[in-house]
Amino acid sequence: MNQPLVTILDDEPEIRRILTDTLEEAGFRTQSFSRAREFEASLKRVVPDVCLVDLSLPDTDGLALVHRLALEQGAAVIIISGRAQVQDRVTGLELGADDYITKPFDPAEVVARIRARLRSSRAPAPQSEIAEFNGWTAYFDRYVLEDGSGSETPFSHAEAEVLRLFLDSPKRLISRSQMQEALGGGAGDSFDRAMDVRISRLRTKLGEDPKNPRLIKTIYGAGYIFLGDVAWR
Structure with a gap:
């Protein structure tokens, strides 16, 4: 059975490194991107199991990207952002994100949240859709x-x-x-x-x-x- 694939979209190299090391140690495959354009191009080749998306991106509106992902892709979307205001959380969830984690974060918590999302998405489905x-x-x-x-x-x-x-x-x-x-x-x-x-x-x-x-x-x-x-x- 293939290991779940998690993509990381964040323009901070240190954040990408921490998440990549932690997730791979926990048994996930990862892909990381610093720009939304590269990230969205990768989705045309393979849809990950979970997308970790920062909101403060240099080349696109992070919230608009989350909304597109929620409507067009089958992956779970977890926002990881330094925006800790309640309204940012509400807006992210309203636009379709599955979860919202604020920076600074505990890497172990990120792993736990991802595993929870995967357990949910792998629950037995009805015979019909x-x-x-x-x-x-x-x-x-x-x-x-x-x-x-x-x-x-x-x-x-x-x-x-x-x-x-x-x-x-x-x-x-x-x-x-x-x-x-x-x-x-x-x-x-x-x-x-x-x-x-x-x-x-x-x-x-x-x-x-x-x-x-x-x-x-x-x-x-x-x-x-x-x-x-x-x-x-």
Whole structure:
């Protein structure tokens, strides 16, 4: 079995060296890039299992790059950035990142976060990658939601994981701890914020009333419940 491939995009040589040494010692294959242009060119040849992306890049907007990766690639995207403000975290997660790690970081934590993402993405999938529910069709093979009129809305890899979790367990309460066990990621406020952002974005894409959603209900103090009728095909 091939070792998972992690790509590193950061313009700081020392950061690239630390991450490369740590990840290879932990059993990962790595590729590192200092420029987004080289990084994006490599994606045409091979899609990595995980992308580590710095936001402060010399040749592109890091947040825009994260958004493109989330919509167009099958890799998990973890932001590693010196931007520690809450709004930067929220924006990164809203644009589709799977996780957000601030600099300075503990290399062991980066390894743990990557392993959590890989465990999540390797969870057993349904026989089919298409689910129908309440007038919607979700195509997990191409990350698209289709409404009854045939109009399509793309969703990110991170949003796909949350939606799949709901569709696999309709009309059952899913607690925050169950979500973390299933999806991985950092514990505490960082994980809760990530889930809030992804669920909010899914509700928007499903045309939900944020004050009274019909499909994804928040059970305060307990978790979430998906109330749709789901059929996989």
